[in-house]
Amino acid sequence: MARSCAICGKVSMGGxxxxxxxMNRVRAHRRYQPNLQxxxxxxxxxxxxxMVCTRCIxxxxxxxx
Numbered sequence: 001m002a003r004s005c006a007i008c009g010k011v012s013m014g015g016x017x018x019x020x021x022x023m024n025r026v027r028a029h030r031r032y033q034p035n036l037q038x039x040x041x042x043x044x045x046x047x048x049x050x051m052v053c054t055r056c057i058x059x060x061x062x063x064x065x
Contacts, residue, residue: 003033006041006050007060010034 004011012034016027036051039060052060 003036003051005034005036005053005056007052007056010053010055 002011013032015030015032017030019025019027035054037054037057038049039052039057040047041050041052042048
């Protein structure tokens with residue numbers, strides 16, 4: 001299962017590690033992962049656990065509350 005949000009589809013993003021100070025300009029590749037948390041989502045009459053990013057959880061709470 002891919003690490004992606006079930007609501008918005010946010011996926012991991014590639015980038016570089018922060019550079020150290022001084023003359024060292026070596027960049028190391030790294031991968032930034034979305035902050036996914038399990039959330040019970042209603043699908044019809046059943047509750048299904050899905051992996052959702054925290055931004056979508058905040059948006060859902062804002063709509064419902």
